Amino acid sequence: MKVLLLYPKYPDTFWSYKHALSFIHKKASLPPLGLLTVSSMLPEVWEKKLVDLNVRELKDEDIENADMIMISAMIVQKDSVKEIVERVKDFDKLIVAGGPLFTSQYGEFPDIDCFVLNEGEITIPMFLHDLEKGDMKRIYKSDRRPDITKTPVPEWKLIKQKDYASMAIQVSRGCPFSCDFCDIIVMNGRVPRYKTPSQVITELDSLYYSGWRSAVFIVDDNFIGNRKKVKEILVEISKWMEQHNRPFCLSTEASITLADDIELVNLLKASNFSGVFVGIETPDEESLKECGKHQNTGKDLKEKVKLLQRNGLEVKGGFIIGFDTDNMHSFQKMIDFIQESGIVTAMVGLLHALPKTELYRRLLKDGRILSQATGNNTDSTLNFIPVIDKDTLVFGYNRVLHTIYSPKNYYRRLITYLDEYKEFAKGSKINLMIKIKAITKAVWIMGLSEKGRTHFWNMIFWTLFHKPELISEAITQSVYGYHYRRVMLNKAIS
Numbered sequence: 001m002k003v004l005l006l007y008p009k010y011p012d013t014f015w016s017y018k019h020a021l022s023f024i025h026k027k028a029s030l031p032p033l034g035l036l037t038v039s040s041m042l043p044e045v046w047e048k049k050l051v052d053l054n055v056r057e058l059k060d061e062d063i064e065n066a067d068m069i070m071i072s073a074m075i076v077q078k079d080s081v082k083e084i085v086e087r088v089k090d091f092d093k094l095i096v097a098g099g100p101l102f103t104s105q106y107g108e109f110p111d112i113d114c115f116v117l118n119e120g121e122i123t124i125p126m127f128l129h130d131l132e133k134g135d136m137k138r139i140y141k142s143d144r145r146p147d148i149t150k151t152p153v154p155e156w157k158l159i160k161q162k163d164y165a166s167m168a169i170q171v172s173r174g175c176p177f178s179c180d181f182c183d184i185i186v187m188n189g190r191v192p193r194y195k196t197p198s199q200v201i202t203e204l205d206s207l208y209y210s211g212w213r214s215a216v217f218i219v220d221d222n223f224i225g226n227r228k229k230v231k232e233i234l235v236e237i238s239k240w241m242e243q244h245n246r247p248f249c250l251s252t253e254a255s256i257t258l259a260d261d262i263e264l265v266n267l268l269k270a271s272n273f274s275g276v277f278v279g280i281e282t283p284d285e286e287s288l289k290e291c292g293k294h295q296n297t298g299k300d301l302k303e304k305v306k307l308l309q310r311n312g313l314e315v316k317g318g319f320i321i322g323f324d325t326d327n328m329h330s331f332q333k334m335i336d337f338i339q340e341s342g343i344v345t346a347m348v349g350l351l352h353a354l355p356k357t358e359l360y361r362r363l364l365k366d367g368r369i370l371s372q373a374t375g376n377n378t379d380s381t382l383n384f385i386p387v388i389d390k391d392t393l394v395f396g397y398n399r400v401l402h403t404i405y406s407p408k409n410y411y412r413r414l415i416t417y418l419d420e421y422k423e424f425a426k427g428s429k430i431n432l433m434i435k436i437k438a439i440t441k442a443v444w445i446m447g448l449s450e451k452g453r454t455h456f457w458n459m460i461f462w463t464l465f466h467k468p469e470l471i472s473e474a475i476t477q478s479v480y481g482y483h484y485r486r487v488m489l490n491k492a493i494s
């Protein structure tokens with residue numbers, strides 16, 4: 001069997017990092033980890049080829065040479081999936097699909113022959129068993145949560161690692177919290193399941209021996225969902241990092257409760273973590289209670305962020321506008337929080353009611369759902385009727401984006417962050433030659449051509465004078481800022 005694994009294109013969003021990647025000659029930020037793992041679950045004798053449409057084009061001969069096309073996608077890749085299916089259906093190949101998009105919306109894809117849904121460790125063997133017997137069903141699904149200690153190492157050889165800014169691994173699935181807008185707990189459950197420490201080390205080894213020496217993102221829903229287990233794993237990672245001269249800069253996603261546990265923070269430091277994405281959502285206590293984000297209430301969120309920054313973790317923050325308790329003051333409150341906390345990368349999105357979430361159920365019951373979510377919560381669309389006037393909400397949202405991503409506020413925020421931040425992680429996120437070229441291009445664009453260059457130079461001179469050791473971090477963050485301005489401001493204005 002010859003199988004073609006297809007990964008659809010991402011739109012130009014906050015997460016695509018498209019405009020920043022051009023500085024470092026990379027084509028995509030992360031590889032398609034799900035498909036690489038699925039590939040390892042397929043029979044060894046199958047011939048496998050992977051085309052990630054984010055790094056190269058799909059050629060007719062790729063399709064002609066395959067017996068089966070396998071597509072994996074998230075909701076945000078829906079448009080690209082539709083284009084792919086339209087194209088490949090004329091080739092009369094077996095089309096099989098899986099991943100979050102299809103798990104929630106498979107009914108929208110009549111031209112796909114078979115859906116292998118939910119977690120692949122359960123449904124892929126079911127599919128393979130029936131395929132071999134010549135009795136393939138249209139849909140394979142299961143509510144069972146697999147033990148991921150048996151999940152194989154991703155098949156790295158199917159990609160060119162140099163196309164990507166970072167590699168990715170998964171250590172756990174699931175999150176113990178119950179934020180009502182979150183579809184992760186719908187897909188992966190509320191009991192975190194972890195790989196074993198030795199399994200995680202095997203995955204790091206696999207990347208190390210494939211030649212990779214750069215950033216590695218741990219794609220977990222909430223890396224610290226079970227603190228006891230994650231500490232056991234981190235003890236092993238920290239030893240491995242020491243033995244291998246810290247070849248990877250790690251980052252992940254975690255709840256703000258990380259800042260309550262200094263032992264855990266120290267273990268992250270020892271394991272060469274340089275950053276963490278945290279769902280802050282809103283500085284407003286009432287809105288946090290409304291969405292069930294109780295783990296963020298009753299604490300000084302700004303101080304928690306700064307504690308992480310002082311311990312060498314750049315905090316990227318997720319923020320949401322559009323809760324029922326939001327009001328006319330919420331916009332300025334959010335701007336002030338983001339500026340004062342020094343969260344340089346603040347991913348501010350409009351609330352989206354994702355299928356099967358508690359939020360979706362509540363809004364559906366109240367007759368407030370308007371359409372399916374696009375999966376891109378920064379495109380200024382709403383799929384439900386908000387409490388405050390829709391135009392006021394979208395206008396206020398756009399004002400937040402314009403304010404925080406204006407060069408003046410972005411570089412001011414960057415200074416606030418650099419002032420607090422201490423760098424502990426060793427090893428470069430990118431190689432030296434690429435770094436030099438990126439710096440030259442950054443200076444040319446942000447320092448000489450772009451509007452707001454005075455603010456760029458103010459920030460650069462501040463860094464050289466106060467924290468010269470962070471000049472590389474200052475330029476990296478400036479490049480991200482360029483990407484955010486291109487993506488967010490253009491979309492918000494239109």
Ligand code: SF4
Nearest residue numbers: 175177178179182221
């Ligand atoms: S903490 Fe994050 S992953 Fe966990 S339920 Fe809330 S939004 Fe979802």
